[in-house]
Amino acid sequence: MQHFLKYSTAAAALAATLGATPAFADNVVLWVNAPLASAPDAPIYAELKAFEAETGHTVEIQAVPHMEMERNLFVAMSGGAGPDVMALDIAWVAGLADAGLLADVTEKSDPIADQYQPGPLSAGRFKQRQYAMPLYTNNVALYVNNKMLAEAGIDAAPKTWDEFQAAAIAMTDKDAGTFGLTFGGSRVGAFQLYPFIWQSGAEIIADDGTVGVDSPEAIEAVQFISGLYTEHQAMPASVLTANSWDEVNAPFIQERAGMLISGDWAIGALNNGNPDLDYSIVPLPAGKEAATVIGGYNLAINANSGVSDASWELVEWLTGPRSVELMAQYNRLSAQAAAATDEAIAKLPEELQPFMMQASAGHARPVVAQWSQIHSDVFGTVWDSALRGEPIDEVMTQAATQIRQILGQ
Template sequence: MKLHLAALMAAAGIGAMSLATPAFAQVTLKIWSIDGVDRPGIADTWSKEFDEANEDIVVEYRAVPFDELVNETLRAFATGNAPDIVSFDNPDFAMFSSRGAMLDITDRVKNSEILSKAQYFEGPLNSVTWDGKLYGIPKYTDTIGVFYNKDLFAKAGITEPPQTWDEFAADAEKLTDSAAGVYGATFSARAGEEGTFQFLPIIQMSGGGYDHVNTEGAAQVLDLWKKMIDNGWASKDVLSLGQWDSTGTFNSGNAAMAVSGPWEVDRMIEDAKFDWGVTLLPTITEGGDRSSALGGFDWGIMSTTKHPDEAFRALEFFSSKDGTMFEDFGNLPARADIALPASGDAHKDAALKVFQEQLKYAQPRGPHPEWQKISKAIYDAMQAALTGQMSSKDALDQAQASIDTILGK
C-alpha cells in the first residue's frame, strides 16, 4: 500500500508545520470494470500493478457486475461522479462516445510511443471509433469459428471441414446419427445477444451490416438453419441455448460441429474424448467475403476526468501488458503484432491459430449508440424465421423496417 508523505512523517513524529510541502502531488484515478466480480481479471490485476508502479498516482478500482455496468456508469456520468477510466463491452462503447461521455484520444494515441505502434485488428479498433475519432483502445477480443469432430467426419467419409454454409448444412445431414443421439451441428440462435452474435456475421458477409440486414444471402443462410432444425440435423434446443450450453453438446460428442469461440478451447481439451479441430466460419459462396463476430471489451477515459494525462498513462501501461494477457488470463489480445505463446498442446495451438486468423475478418456489432434495439430487431427476425412464424425474407424485411425507424431513416 502506498502512503502519502504526510502520513509517513506524522508517524515518525514530525510536526505538522513541516508537512506543508509533500515531495510530489498524488492524484487519484477511479477505474471501473467487471473484472473481479466472480474471478480475478485483467482490469483489477493491471490496475493494481499500475498503482504500484506510479508513486504519483493512487488507483481506486471498483468491480461492477456486467448487468449493472452500463446503467451504473450512465448514472455516475449524469451526476458528475463518473470514474476516470471504464472498460465496456465493445457494442456498448458507441453509446457513450456518441453522447460526449468519452474523451477523444485520437491525437494522444498518434503521439504515443507505445500506442502508436500497437497493431490492432480492424474490427476491435472500429469498435472504439466514432465519427472518425478514437475514444478508446481495445482491451481484449474474441470471435467465432467452427469446431468439428474429426473422428465423426472420418466415419462419415468427409475429408475436409465445410467452407460454405451450403456445405455446412450438407455435412450436418451426413453427420447426423439419430440412433446414436448425434446431431450434425449446433449453434446458438436464442432470442438474445448471443443469437445476434452468431447471425450478424452472416449478414455482414452477405454485403450487409447493422443498418442493412435484409440481404438475399442472409435469408438464404437463415433458410439453411431452419432446414437443419426441421430435419433434425440440429436440435431445436439451438433456439434457446446460449453458446456455452450449445457447445457443451459438441464437447460431449452429441454434435459433430459447433459454432463457437476460443473461450471453449480449454474446456474442450479437458472434456472432449475425440479428435477435433477448428476451421474458419463458412462463407456464403465459395471464395466469398468473410466475416465473424467480435466480442471482447474496450478501455476508455471518461470525458469528465480531471486527470486526462494520468488516465492516458494508465491506458499506455495496459497496452504495454497486452503480451502477457493470454498467458495470464486466457484472453486473446486485439492485436496482430502479438504472437500467442506455444502451449505445448497441439489441439490448442492449432485452434488458436485459426481464431487469430478469424480476427482479421471480425467486425463490431454496430458501432451504434442504439445497438441494443438494433440487436433485438435482428434476433427477433431470426427467431421468427427459424420457428416458422414468417419466411426468412419477410422476417428480415420486418427487422429492416424496425432498424430504419431506429436509425431515423
C-alpha cells in the same frame, strides 16, 4: 462484495517520505470486469504496480461483475461520479458515448492507431470519433467433434459454406439422435448469425448508416443457416429455446451435435463438461469472404474525470504493446496488431491459435447507440421467425424497416 484495492507507488512513497507529492502524480480510479481481478495475484495487479512505478500515479481498482457493469456505469456516470477509467464490453461503447459519458480520445489515439488490429479498434469508434481503446479481443470460430466428423466419412473440418452444409447433413442421424450443428435461439442465435451475413458480402449497418439486412446477400445468408434446421433438420430442437451459452454448448458436450459456433469462452465449459471430448477448433468456414464477429473489452475514460491525462496514460499502458504479454497470462487475445503476426500466434496455446488466425477477418457489431435494442428486438425476432419457417425475404425486409425506424431514418 465489491472492494477497492489501492496501490502505492515507489514514487509516491518517496514523495511522502519527503513530505510532498509530485505535481504530476494523480490517483486514477479504475473499474474492470471481475475476471481480470479475481484474486490478489491476478496479473493486472503486477501490471498496475509497474505503471505506478513508472508514472508516479496511483491506481484504485474495483472489480465489477459483467452483468452489473453497464448498469452501474450508467447510474454512477449520469450523476457525475463513477470511475476515471472503465472496462467496457465493446457493445456498450456507442450507448455511453451517445449519452456524453465518455471522453473523446481521437486526437490522443490517432498517432498510435496502427498499433491495434482494425476490427477491435473500430469497436471503440462512434460517429467517426474514438471513445475507447481495445483491451482484449475475441471472436467466434468453429468447434468440430473429430470423432463424429470421421464417422461421417469426412476427412477435414469444413472451410467453405458448401463443405459446412455437407458436414452438418452428414453428421445428422435421426435414428441415432445426432445432429450436425448446435445453435442458439433468439439473441444468442443472432450473434452466431452475424458472421454469415458479413461473409455473404452484405453489411448489417454500414459506417455511413446504410441498412443492408434486406439485401439479396443478407437474405441468402439467413436462408443458408436457418435452412440447416428448417430444411435439413441438422440442428436439434433446442435451437428454438437455447438462450444461454450453456444451453448451446450442451448438445456438443453430450456428443449429440458435431459442430458448435462459439468463442474462446467455450473452451473451459467444454473441457469441464466432457474431459474426454475429442474436438478441434478451426476458423469459420468462409462464404464469398471470410468474416467473424468480434467481442472483447475496451478501456474508456469518464468524460467527467478530473485526471484525464493520467487516465489516458493508464489506458495507453494497459492497451499498448505490454497487453500482448498481459493478456497471454489470462489466456486472452491482445488486440495489438503485433499479437496477430505468425510468430506471435505460434506462441499462443494451440486452442487459441485459430481465433487469432482469423482476427483480420473480424467485424465489430454496428457501433450505433441503439444497437442493444436492434440486437434484442429486431435480430432476436429475425432468427426466431426464420426458425419458424417464415419467408426469409419478408422477415429481412421487415427487419430493415424496423432498423431504419429505430435509427430515425
